[in-house]
Structure formats: C-alpha cells, structure tokens
Amino acid sequence: MKKGCPYGTHRVISPKGVLPQPADVIDNTMEIYDNEVLIDVQTLNVDSASFTQIEEQAKGDLDEIKKIMKGIVAKAGKHKNPVTGSGGMLIGTVKEVGPAYKGDLKAGDKIATLVSLSLTPLVIDEIFEIRPDIDQVDIKGQAILFQSGIYAKIPEDMPEGLALSALDVAGAPAQVAKLVKPGDTVLVIGGGGKSGMLCLYEAKKRAGVTGKVICMGHSEKSTNRARNLGFADEYFAASATDAVDTYNKIMELTDGQLCDIVINCVNIENTEMASILACKDGGTVYFFSMATSFTKAALGAEGVGKDVNMIVGNGYTKGHADITLQLLRESDKLREVFTELYS
Amino acid sequence: MKKGCPYGTHRVISPKGVLPQPADVIDNTMEIYDNEVLIDVQTLNVDSASFTQIEEQAKGDLDEIKKIMKGIVAKAGKHKNPVTGSGGMLIGTVKEVGPAYKGDLKAGDKIATLVSLSLTPLVIDEIFEIRPDIDQVDIKGQAILFQSGIYAKIPEDMPEGLALSALDVAGAPAQVAKLVKPGDTVLVIGGGGKSGMLCLYEAKKRAGVTGKVICMGHSEKSTNRARNLGFADEYFAASATDAVDTYNKIMELTDGQLCDIVINCVNIENTEMASILACKDGGTVYFFSMATSFTKAALGAEGVGKDVNMIVGNGYTKGHADITLQLLRESDKLREVFTELYS
Numbered sequence: 156m157k158k159g160c161p162y163g164t165h166r167v168i169s170p171k172g173v174l175p176q177p178a179d180v181i182d183n184t185m186e187i188y189d190n191e192v193l194i195d196v197q198t199l200n201v202d203s204a205s206f207t208q209i210e211e212q213a214k215g216d217l218d219e220i221k222k223i224m225k226g227i228v229a230k231a232g233k234h235k236n237p238v239t240g241s242g243g244m245l246i247g248t249v250k251e252v253g254p255a256y257k258g259d260l261k262a263g264d265k266i267a268t269l270v271s272l273s274l275t276p277l278v279i280d281e282i283f284e285i286r287p288d289i290d291q292v293d294i295k296g297q298a299i300l301f302q303s304g305i306y307a308k309i310p311e312d313m314p315e316g317l318a319l320s321a322l323d324v325a326g327a328p329a330q331v332a333k334l335v336k337p338g339d340t341v342l343v344i345g346g347g348g349k350s351g352m353l354c355l356y357e358a359k360k361r362a363g364v365t366g367k368v369i370c371m372g373h374s375e376k377s378t379n380r381a382r383n384l385g386f387a388d389e390y391f392a393a394s395a396t397d398a399v400d401t402y403n404k405i406m407e408l409t410d411g412q413l414c415d416i417v418i419n420c421v422n423i424e425n426t427e428m429a430s431i432l433a434c435k436d437g438g439t440v441y442f443f444s445m446a447t448s449f450t451k452a453a454l455g456a457e458g459v460g461k462d463v464n465m466i467v468g469n470g471y472t473k474g475h476a477d478i479t480l481q482l483l484r485e486s487d488k489l490r491e492v493f494t495e496l497y498s
Numbered sequence: 499m500k501k502g503c504p505y506g507t508h509r510v511i512s513p514k515g516v517l518p519q520p521a522d523v524i525d526n527t528m529e530i531y532d533n534e535v536l537i538d539v540q541t542l543n544v545d546s547a548s549f550t551q552i553e554e555q556a557k558g559d560l561d562e563i564k565k566i567m568k569g570i571v572a573k574a575g576k577h578k579n580p581v582t583g584s585g586g587m588l589i590g591t592v593k594e595v596g597p598a599y600k601g602d603l604k605a606g607d608k609i610a611t612l613v614s615l616s617l618t619p620l621v622i623d624e625i626f627e628i629r630p631d632i633d634q635v636d637i638k639g640q641a642i643l644f645q646s647g648i649y650a651k652i653p654e655d656m657p658e659g660l661a662l663s664a665l666d667v668a669g670a671p672a673q674v675a676k677l678v679k680p681g682d683t684v685l686v687i688g689g690g691g692k693s694g695m696l697c698l699y700e701a702k703k704r705a706g707v708t709g710k711v712i713c714m715g716h717s718e719k720s721t722n723r724a725r726n727l728g729f730a731d732e733y734f735a736a737s738a739t740d741a742v743d744t745y746n747k748i749m750e751l752t753d754g755q756l757c758d759i760v761i762n763c764v765n766i767e768n769t770e771m772a773s774i775l776a777c778k779d780g781g782t783v784y785f786f787s788m789a790t791s792f793t794k795a796a797l798g799a800e801g802v803g804k805d806v807n808m809i810v811g812n813g814y815t816k817g818h819a820d821i822t823l824q825l826l827r828e829s830d831k832l833r834e835v836f837t838e839l840y841s
Contacts, residue, residue: 160742162742162745162775162802164742172740172742172743173741173742174741174742174771174801174802176797176798176801213834214712229740269800270800270801270803271797273800273801274801284595290690303802303803303804304803305800305803310675326800353680362753371753392707397515398516398517399503399505399515399516399517401505402505428517432505436518436816442792442810445792445793445797447792449785449788449790449791449792449795449810452792452810453788453810453811453812453813454519454614454788454813455519456613456614456810456812456813456814457612457614457648457669457812457813457814458517458519458617459505459646460519460612460613460614460646460648460814461646461812461814462814462815462816464809464812465809465812466807466808466809467785467792467795467796467799467808467809467810468796469800469804469805469806469807469808470796470797470799470800471799471800471803471804471805472805473779473805485527
C-alpha cells in the first residue's frame with residue numbers, strides 16, 4: 156500500500172506541486188493510500204452557489220443536472236464547480252480505513268465530511284435523486300478522505316437533516332465559544348441568519364448575565380426571528396453597509412462604550428467598516444462572512460485609527476462539530492427553528 | 499466653530515452616508531471644525547501604486563504629473579487616485595488645532611500623517627518638486643487631520659527620510675511585539691523586505707534565546723540581505739506560492755513541530771496556504787500582505803483542517819510609530835540598511 160501525504164498532494168495530477176483544492180485534476184482511483192479513508196457515498200450536499208449555477212445551466216432539467224455533475228467529476232476527479240470554484244460536503248459510510256490513518260474512524264461509521272467537495276476525490280456511479288430545494292443529490296459512488304480531512308460522525312439522537320444543517324456552519328459558534336468572556340458586550344451582525352442564531356446563543360451563554368449581547372438583523376423579518384428566540388439583550392434591524400448609522404446605533408445601545416467582540420455573519424459586501432466602528436479599541440472583530448474583503452478591513456481600520464484585532468473566520472476549529480451539535484441538544488428553540496427552516 | 503465627527507463624516511459631500519475614504523468627493527475647505535487639525539503641507543509621499551500609475555499616464559512628463567495630481571485634488575477634495583484607489587501620506591507642520599481636538603498636537607509640531615491621503619482633505623496651491631524615484635512631491639498646500647486620524651511626530655534625532663521610510667510600515671513590527679512570546683518559533687515570510695526586516699528584529703527580541711526565528715526570502719538577494727543583518731536563526735530562499743515545498747522546508751527546520759507564529763510580509767498573491775501549512779495547530783498566522791485573499795485564507799485553513807488563528811494585519815496599533823522608530827535607534831544595522839535602501 157502506498158504512503159500518502161496528510162494533505163492529499165499524492166493525488167494531484169495537474170498542475171503539479173499544488174494542493175488538491177486548487178488543482179484542476181486529481182486522481183480519483185478508489186484504491187486507498189495508507190493514511191486515507193474510503194467512503195461509500197450516500198448524499199452530496201452541493202454548495203449553494205454551485206448548485207444554483209448548475210441548475211441555471213441545465214435550465215432546471217434534472218437529467219441535464221445529472222449530466223453536468225457527472226461531467227465535472229469525470230473531468231476533475233472531484234466535484235469542484237468550474238464556474239463558482241466551490242464544492243460542498245458529503246454524507247456516507249466508512250468502507251475502509253488505511254492502516255496509517257490517525258483518527259477514530261472505523262468501517263461502518265456514518266459520517267459527514269466537513270472538507271470541501273472541491274478537494275475530495277470522488278466517483279459517481281449513478282445519480283438516484285436530486286432535491287433542488289435543499290441542494291442535495293443522492294448517489295451511488297465513493298469518495299476519499301485525506302488524513303487532514305475533517306468530518307463529523309452523524310449523531311444518533313437527532314434527524315440527519317437537522318444535524319447537517321448545523322454542521323454546515325459549525326465553525327462560527329465554536330469560535331464564539333473561544334472568544335467571548337463573561338461580562339463582554341457582543342454584537343452579532345446578521346444575528347437572524349443560520350450561523351448568526353447559533354452565535355447569539357453561544358455568545359449569551361459565554362457573556363452571561365453581566366454581559367450584553369446585541370443582535371443586528373438585516374431585515375425586520377430576520378430580526379424578529381431572532382427576537383422570538385430571545386437569546387440577545389437588544390435587537391435592531393439595519394443595513395451593515397451603512398457604517399455611520401450602525402456606529403451611532405451601537406454608541407446609543409452601549410452608552411458610548413462600543414463592543415468588546417463583533418461577530419460578522421452577514422454574507423453581503425461592504426460591511427467591514429460597520430464591524431470595525433462598532434468595536435472598541437483593543438476589542439476583536441471576527442469576520443465569518445465570505446464576502447469580507449481583506450484590504451477593506453485592513454485599510455479601513457487604519458484609516459479610522461482603530462486598534463482592533465481582526466480575525467479571519469476559520470471554518471474549522473478543534474471540536475467544532477461536537478460544540479455545534481450540542482447547541483441543538485441544549486436549546487429546544489434552536490432545534491425547532493433549525494428543523495423548520497433548514498432540514 | 500462647527501462640531502465635527504471624529505471620523506470626518508461631516509466633510510463627505512458625495513455619496514451621502516459613507517466615510518471619507520470611500521467617498522467620491524469631500525469638502526476641502528481649509529477652515530477647521532472644532533475637533534480638526536490644520537496642517538501646512540510640505541511633502542506628499544504618494545502611494546507607490548498610485549504614483550506609478552500617474553507617472554505612466556503622464557508618460558514620465560513632470561508637468562503632466564503635476565497637472566494630473568492637481569486635477570485629482572480639484573475634483574475629489576483629496577488625493578485618492580481614481581484608478582488605484584490608493585493615497586499615501588503627508589509631512590507638514592501643524593498650523594492650527596481645534597479647541598475640541600483630543601491629542602498632544604500644538605501649532606509648530608512637525609508631523610507625518612499616517613492615515614491615507616485617500617481620506618484626507620487637501621488643497622494643493624503649487625507643486626515645487628517631484629522626486630519620482632521615491633514617489634515624493636513637495637508642495638505648497640494645506641490639509642486637515644480628523645480626530646481619528648493617526649500621525650507621528652517627526653523625531654529630531656534621525657534624518658526625516660529615514661524616519662518616514664520606517665513609519666510607512668510601522669504596523670507590522672508593532673503587531674509582532676504584541677504577538678511573539680519567549681520561546682516561540684516564528685517564521686517571517688518575506689523577511690528580506692522592508693517590513694520583513696523590522697519584523698525579524700522584533701521577533702528575535704521577543705522570542706529570545708529559547709525561541710527560533712526563521713527568515714524565508716523571496717529571492718537569494720533579499721535572503722542574503724536578511725542574512726547579513728543576522729537577526730534570525732535560520733534563512734532560506736523559496737517561493738511562498740509553493741505551499742508544499744514551504745511546508746516540507748519548515749518541517750525540516752523545526753523537527754516536525756512547525757511554527758507558533760507565521761508573519762506574512764510578502765506582497766504577492768497565493769501565499770495563504772504556505773503560511774497556514776507552516777503554522778502548528780493552535781498557532782497564529784498574521785497576514786500583513788495586502789495581496790492576501792480573505793476567502794483563500796478562510797477556506798484554505800478549513801480545507802486542510804488547520805486550527806490556526808488568522809489575523810488581518812491592521813496597519814495601526816497603539817504606539818506603533820514609537821515602537822518602530824525605536825527599532826532604528828536600537829539597531830545600527832537596521833538604521834544602516836534603511837538609510838541605504840529607503841531614504
């Protein structure tokens with residue numbers, strides 16, 4: 156059995172020397188290296204941007220969607236959408252574990268891979284069913300998990316769909332758990348969204364009765380959704396693209412003290428300055444939004460002389476899947492809203 | 499006297515509701531609000547990208563450069579290059595301080611503003627001299643510093659040009675001073691560059707004899723420059739766009755332990771993965787490079803399952819100018835190389 160690199164570089168065909176994610180073509184031979192895991196795939200959870208693009212290209216025709224998806228994998232050895240560059244995740248059952256693989260997986264374990272499909276060696280034998288409303292595709296096929304690939308075991312005490320909907324954004328609340336301290340004033344921008352609601356719950360848990368959690372929603376609808384959950388101390392709806400307006404509102408809600416921690420969960424552009432201005436000097440701005448611009452954040456903070464610590468949201472942190480699934484067990488309200496909206 | 503907003507929003511003409519930096523047109527009337535500082539400008543230190551663009555547009559003709567620069571300011575009320583979007587900084591003497599301004603400035607102080615020209619109200623009466631080799635332009639004119647605008651007093655114990663060359667990158671070593679602890683293993687990517695050399699010096703000072711500082715240079719030339727300074731423990735030249743190669747080299751130099759802190763100072767694209775792979779789990783990657791892509795960093799770390807703390811380089815942190823100027827006083831070697839190369 157051949158020895159593999161933890162990052163899967165042994166499977167890169169072209170271009171040479173890059174990692175599997177940026178690679179154009181990877182080797183999807185379903186014979187494992189010594190540190191790999193072979194998975195019988197049940198469902199592909201295609202990235203939302205990717206699925207929408209494929210659906211549009213196929214003009215909504217299901218057979219055409221199947222053809223496009225099979226074509227992507229046949230060409231690249233993985234399901235990396237050539238237009239959007241994005242992947243998704245998969246659900247399946249462990250078939251075989253390499254002898255040198257370090258981890259707690261064994262044959263028969265049901266898992267969700269939390270690394271992107273854009274770097275996961277995949278073979279699609281057959282596509283059974285497409286569920287366009289939730290971007291899911293049931294297939295017969297196999298995939299490879301590298302040593303460095305993160306995953307979560309599907310819990311037995313909750314419906315699969317519910318677990319998956321939360322695992323999709325597992326990084327955010329787990330990072331909040333590390334950041335927020337008792338007594339902190341925390342602003343969650345986009346608090347009525349999927350990751351935002353998890354962050355609100357975790358932030359209030361950590362900040363405690365001496366802390367203050369402020370929920371800023373993008374619309375009245377999402378703000379009311381968060382208000383009904385009742386995790387935060389203050390709620391308001393506003394556009395985070397209006398930095399000055401956001402700043403004035405936060406000044407008012409914090410008696411001019413501003414926030415210790417600002418969590419940006421809103422996937423729209425130009426919200427960097429609102430996040431920075433809402434944060435006090437010495438505080439932390441955590442950008443979980445993929446619409447964040449590095450230069451707008453860096454130059455923006457310098458331009459207004461703000462000494463804030465700005466963190467690039469890492470979708471992974473140790474134990475993030477366990478931390479996030481636990482929130483659904485702790486809070487009936489979260490479980491209900493996630494069941495209703497996302498599963 | 500009218501009351502001003504600390505961020506200068508009172509000077510924004512269009513579009514309404516934005517901050518002065520993204521604004522198209524700001525009010526450059528040289529009559530101060532109560533919390534502003536009026537400056538008699540001596541020299542504009544135009545951002546390198548901006549100056550290069552203007553020089554090319556003018557085909558190197560000095561009179562044409564003057565015309566373009568005056569045109570930008572006449573139209574926008576500030577020197578924000580409409581093509582590059584960037585500004586620069588200025589040197590001048592404080593003429594008047596508003597009664598509500600909080601800070602230690604008084605009339606007669608010679609300062610360099612460290613906020614961008616892209617947000618600084620400016621009037622150019624006359625352009626005296628252009629020094630294309632160092633992007634500097636001597637003018638007769640005036641500018642406004644907002645309450646939030648950062649600046650440094652020009653020190654009297656070193657040549658002006660030397661101080662300015664270091665102030666230009668003051669954020670980087672000041673952030674290193676906050677991050678690096680005794681015993682840390684630190685990688686500086688781009689250690690032979692301007693900010694890289696300052697970071698190497700500060701990193702070794704903080705990591706101490708029990709720590710290890712590794713300098714990675716982009717070329718043999720820049721690596722040798724750093725080697726001659728002698729601040730680091732290890733030196734090598736390689737391309738940080740090759741993540742796998744960088745990872746293997748760092749594994750070798752750290753006995754498989756990888757680094758506690760990785761400082762990225764190299765202004766080229768696609769160096770995120772090399773920075774992430776070189777860092778150990780639980781470590782910190784500090785991106786000072788403006789070529790950093792937020793999504794490449796965020797998705798890259800998740801893709802390889804790295805639990806690293808990734809920080810957006812903030813050009814400002816409290817005391818950054820003092821910290822950086824002090825390095826030039828402490829180290830004769832730094833002072834020599836900065837005098838030779840940048841002043």
